[in-house]
Amino acid sequence: MNFRLLWLGYTLSAFGDFVVPAALALAVVRATGSASALALVLACASVPRLVLLPIGGVLADRWSPRTVAIVADVVRAVVQLVIGVELVSGAFRLTDIAVASAIAGAASAFALPTGGPLVTATVPTARRPRANGLLGVSRGAAGVLGPAVGGTLVLTIGPGWAFLVDAATFVVSGIALSLVRVRFAPESRAAPLPLVSSLVEGWSELRRHDWLWTSLIAHGTWNLSAAVLATLGPLVAVHRAGGEAVWVAVAQAGAIGLLLGSLLATRVGAPGRFGIRPRRPVLWANLSLSLYAVPLALFAVPASAPWLVVTYGLALATLGFLNPVWESVVQQHVAPAKLARVNSWDMLISFAAMPLGYALAPVASSALGGDTVPLLVAAVLVAVAMTGTLFAPGVRNLTLRTDGGAGMPPITEPTPATDPAAVGRPRTATPETVGR
Incomplete structure (x- = not known):
């Protein structure tokens, strides 16, 4: 059940991510007719993602990857909702789109590094190749279906609805992650280090x-x-x-x-x-x-x-x-x-x-x-x-x-948390919920 919830959250958000690019491009081109405007929006999304990726990795190692992933889902849901409402209402402000894209790109920088730790926390060693393969299938299927759905939405009811669909996928993803309960392997609990030292490590x-x-x-x-x-x-x-x-x-x-x-x-x-x-x-x-x-x-x-x-x-x-x-x-x-x-x-x-x-x-x-x-x-x-x-x-x-005889120590079965306030702190021996 743990991996099924993880897979559900990943699949839905991946699908939403593939719905949006076509809608974003068409929305900008329709409103401005400018390749430079489109390049600006794309750069606003990609540059923060690249710059902040190492910091996202530090936070995911320092705190619960589940917490980092859910917060990133919430931020991206709000951003896509704002863009979608603006476009559906008929308003278009390039500055708003650029700023929202930058925020979404920054949030994805914190979400992306959580994938590996969350798979290791929910899937035994021997099953991880197949689990990663299934996640890859989900992304591949989203890559085939997402653009088609996005194009259909743009041509029928408008690009704003593609962003609203993406916002909904992040909401469902966050809910799914909150339902997954596992215990991290003991070796995965590291004492917090200063930011620069963590990056260097x-x-x-x-x-x-x-x-x-x-x-x-x-x-x-x-x-x-x-x-x-x-x-x-x-x-x-x-x-x-x-x-x-x-x-x-x-x-x-x-x-x-x-x-x-x-x-x-x-x-x-x-x-x-x-x-x-x-x-x-x-x-x-x-x-x-x-x-x-x-x-x-x-x-x-x-x-x-x-x-x-x-x-x-x-x-x-x-x-x-x-x-x-x-x-x-x-x-x-x-x-x-x-x-x-x-x-x-x-x-x-x-x-x-x-x-x-x-x-x-x-x-x-x-x-x-x-x-x-x-x-x-x-x-x-x-x-x-x-x-x-x-x-x-x-x-x-x-x-x-692939026989479970090497790699990380086995993950124990989940047990009820003894300290609910410990969720989101630097990792301790207390079980906590995790997800994509």
């Missing part, structure tokens, strides 16, 4: 694992190249590969690929003949991510539309498989008391390069007289970065135990 834990920091550099490079394709790919599809329908097909193939890869990840550690027990999960995951170089190179040519669609879908399937497996590996091999901080550094390193890719891609395309060279360079970067992780001994040797 999390960074030191990350650097202690060569498989972790080398893979994160490669993942950051992958995301930089993905940003290049996201910027130049639509132009290639529209002007050189057959039109707007080609890019729509590519994007949809990517969403389906993510979903299928996540479904495959649910078989990691599963019993029976169809179970997957990877002996070297980080090794094979990084090698599979190098396949993203193929659609990058084919867009540079460009190849015919079917090749672009198929190769992009397959490349995103490898990402859908990697994400849950990676989360399971990190949860199993990183010290529980430092897991949220490592998660926050992980996300920061992985995603910080994306804005750079968005900015550099059009500049490089203009300076070099076309899209071919930037896309080819991105393809080479992906291939070199992902295969280069093989030089790290940890990448070659790390294993993922």
Whole structure:
């Protein structure tokens, strides 16, 4: 029941998050007709998220991840409600949208690092690969259905209703989290440290694992190249590969690929003949991510539309498989008391390069007289970065135990809290409710 509630909250909020982007973009474009205005709103959401991620990890490790996650859900629910009411009423003020986006982005910086600790607190070690796979499936399904629902809402009753739907998902998510009761493993209770010392401690834990920091550099490079394709790919599809329908097909193939890869990840550690027990999960995951170089190179040519669609879908399937497996590996091999901080550094390193890719891609395309060279360079970067992780001994040797014999200590069954006021304090021996 604990994980079911966790899954429910995660699924609903993920769905809401995929409903909103299309509505936000259309609302801004309809009201202003300005790409610069849209860029401003998107930057207001992404910059606070990146800047505050490490602090969010500190708070999730210092206090109850359940408390941090619920507060973040409440903040985001209120923000989306305000935007939705404003848009439904027919009013549109760019300043309000930008400020609200910044607040929502900041709240997500505190929510994101709580995911790992909450999975380890609700799911036994042996079942975490499958649990992470199911969460990945939920996100993949939301990525397929959310934009379709968001587009339908925008075209029928207006973009404001998409934000109201998102607000409702955060409300339900917060309620679901409040109903989950578990006891944290004893090792996960860390004494509070000063902020800077906590950040440094999390960074030191990350650097202690060569498989972790080398893979994160490669993942950051992958995301930089993905940003290049996201910027130049639509132009290639529209002007050189057959039109707007080609890019729509590519994007949809990517969403389906993510979903299928996540479904495959649910078989990691599963019993029976169809179970997957990877002996070297980080090794094979990084090698599979190098396949993203193929659609990058084919867009540079460009190849015919079917090749672009198929190769992009397959490349995103490898990402859908990697994400849950990676989360399971990190949860199993990183010290529980430092897991949220490592998660926050992980996300920061992985995603910080994306804005750079968005900015550099059009500049490089203009300076070099076309899209071919930037896309080819991105393809080479992906291939070199992902295969280069093989030089790290940890990448070659790390294993993922799926029999419950390694990793974190087992989680005990929940018992009634003896001190209700202890909920939300720095972690003690008292059981408390937790969730996504």
